[in-house]
Amino acid sequence: MTGRDVSLALLMVVVAVVIQTAVFGDGRINPFGSSPAFVLVVVLACARYIDPAPALLLGFTAGMLLDLLGGSPLGLWAMSYTVVVYVSLRFRDRADDGPLVIGVGVFALTLLANALFLIVGTLFGERFFTSTAVIKNILLPAVYNLAVASVVFPLVTRLLGSRRHLGWSS
Amino acid sequence: MQSFQRFDRSTSLFIVLLVVAFMLATFDVRSDGTGVGTTMRDGAQTLFSPLQEAASAVTRPVVGFIDALSDIASLREENDELREENDSLRAEVEEFAGVQAELELLRELNGVEVPDDLPTVVARITSPGSSSFDLDRWINKGSDDGISIGDAVIVEQGLVGRIDQVFDGSARVRLILDPNVRVAVRDAVTDQAGFVTGNNTDPLVLRIFQAEEAAIAGTIVETAGSRFPSGIVVGTVIETAADEAGFGLVAEVEPGVSFSSLDFVIVIVGYSPLDAQPQDDLLEQDPVESEEQPTDTTEPGAETTEPSSETATTEGSP
Numbered sequence: 326m327t328g329r330d331v332s333l334a335l336l337m338v339v340v341a342v343v344i345q346t347a348v349f350g351d352g353r354i355n356p357f358g359s360s361p362a363f364v365l366v367v368v369l370a371c372a373r374y375i376d377p378a379p380a381l382l383l384g385f386t387a388g389m390l391l392d393l394l395g396g397s398p399l400g401l402w403a404m405s406y407t408v409v410v411y412v413s414l415r416f417r418d419r420a421d422d423g424p425l426v427i428g429v430g431v432f433a434l435t436l437l438a439n440a441l442f443l444i445v446g447t448l449f450g451e452r453f454f455t456s457t458a459v460i461k462n463i464l465l466p467a468v469y470n471l472a473v474a475s476v477v478f479p480l481v482t483r484l485l486g487s488r489r490h491l492g493w494s495s
Numbered sequence: 496m497q498s499f500q501r502f503d504r505s506t507s508l509f510i511v512l513l514v515v516a517f518m519l520a521t522f523d524v525r526s527d528g529t530g531v532g533t534t535m536r537d538g539a540q541t542l543f544s545p546l547q548e549a550a551s552a553v554t555r556p557v558v559g560f561i562d563a564l565s566d567i568a569s570l571r572e573e574n575d576e577l578r579e580e581n582d583s584l585r586a587e588v589e590e591f592a593g594v595q596a597e598l599e600l601l602r603e604l605n606g607v608e609v610p611d612d613l614p615t616v617v618a619r620i621t622s623p624g625s626s627s628f629d630l631d632r633w634i635n636k637g638s639d640d641g642i643s644i645g646d647a648v649i650v651e652q653g654l655v656g657r658i659d660q661v662f663d664g665s666a667r668v669r670l671i672l673d674p675n676v677r678v679a680v681r682d683a684v685t686d687q688a689g690f691v692t693g694n695n696t697d698p699l700v701l702r703i704f705q706a707e708e709a710a711i712a713g714t715i716v717e718t719a720g721s722r723f724p725s726g727i728v729v730g731t732v733i734e735t736a737a738d739e740a741g742f743g744l745v746a747e748v749e750p751g752v753s754f755s756s757l758d759f760v761i762v763i764v765g766y767s768p769l770d771a772q773p774q775d776d777l778l779e780q781d782p783v784e785s786e787e788q789p790t791d792t793t794e795p796g797a798e799t800t801e802p803s804s805e806t807a808t809t810e811g812s813p
Contacts, residue, residue, distance in 0.1 A: 354558050385515075394543055395631075
């Protein structure tokens with residue numbers, strides 16, 4: 326892993342944040358009232374190829390950007406994404422790499438990120454649980470992320486994976 | 496051993512980042528829209544707004560196409576419903592034409608100030624937030640255009656929300672769907688005052704304490720002054736509801752605005768509700784100027800019945 330890889334990963338995350346906040350969401354691409362967690366997929370894809378410390382910082386930064394450009398208190402997405410990246414780092418050294426593992430991983434980690442965000446947000450006074458739509462907003466992004474991951478992971482592999490491949494199994 | 500050390504370092508960093516995130520969240524919630532968090536948001540908005548606008552402009556045709564595709568399944572059903580609705584509305588239009596003319600005449604006679612007479616700024620939605628959980632929108636106008644915190648945001652169909660964060664060239668609109676938002680309202684038929692609260696993506700909830708009459712399905716609920724100019728449509732009562740054994744009336748209200756199709760919005764910049772101003776500012780004002788405050792904040796049923804409900808509204812939201 327080089328500084329160039331980390332810079333490239335950071336650039337991809339920034340582009341993902343712009344796409345997430347400008348293209349996805351209510352009034353944009355938002356099928357069935359929910360949108361994919363595009364940034365999370367990019368973070369998870371990048372985290373396969375960079376060392377643990379930069380990967381954690383990348384997750385934290387991505388979450389912070391979402392917090393800054395969203396309506397939630399600062400730090401909530403940062404916290405969720407940091408936890409999710411940490412979990413993914415632990416698993417990438419143990420699980421066999423492959424489409425199925427990646428799919429299940431992306432699905433489960435998206436669920437985890439959304440659930441953590443809701444729980445921590447509720448502790449900080451956000452009222453997410455007043456509507457049953459909250460379940461839909463946890464599940465649907467995880468499903469959408471499967472489709473997004475099928476495009477993003479190969480792309481990130483092409484950009485970052487040529488020099489070094491840690492993968493979810495290294 | 497090397498692997499163990501690396502794991503240990505990353506775990507330490509993980510804990511540090513969690514603590515930082517936790518502290519940031521705590522400070523941000525406690526600072527209530529001021530402080531470092533606002534400065535950071537300002538910086539992020541300044542950096543990302545042009546990128547978001549560019550991305551939005553480039554992808555708009557694609558987004559429109561995908562949006563239309565996802566709607567195809569529901570179009571047939573919606574078409575049938577609309578056909579039926581059209582027939583019944585056609586009959587109602589003739590009936591309401593006379594009532595509308597009478598209402599317009601009464602408005603002229605009473606000299607009621609409608610929101611349209613206030614100065615406004617037209618803005619475009621640049622971002623619908625950063626996740627499916629966000630109940631806010633970012634617009635491409637800010638304090639440079641005269642927008643300030645608390646300004647009401649409307650579209651033709653009614654109330655959208657209010658400005659809760661303002662930067663030089665952008666602002667954040669907190670939607671009335673947010674459970675932290677309360678709007679003092681009046682039943683347009685019975686004139687009973689109450690308040691409407693957001694319920695995420697579900698219908699809004701109307702509460703009227705000591706209701707003497709039922710809220711009838713189809714009745715329009717409109718703002719009753721206070722923090723919003725009066726007379727803005729908030730929504731329509733979905734099902735008839737009456738006061739339940741002295742506990743007050745609770746009814747569901749369908750918002751007048753379709754939040755998923757918002758593109759341009761109007762920000763009312765000329766309205767200055769009395770209770771939104773700091774007390775010190777009021778004391779320093781010229782008494783004559785103070786008397787020139789909008790009179791609709793003193794309308795019956797608006798301030799007297801719900802003085803505190805709206806005070807704890809969007810100002811308290813994150």
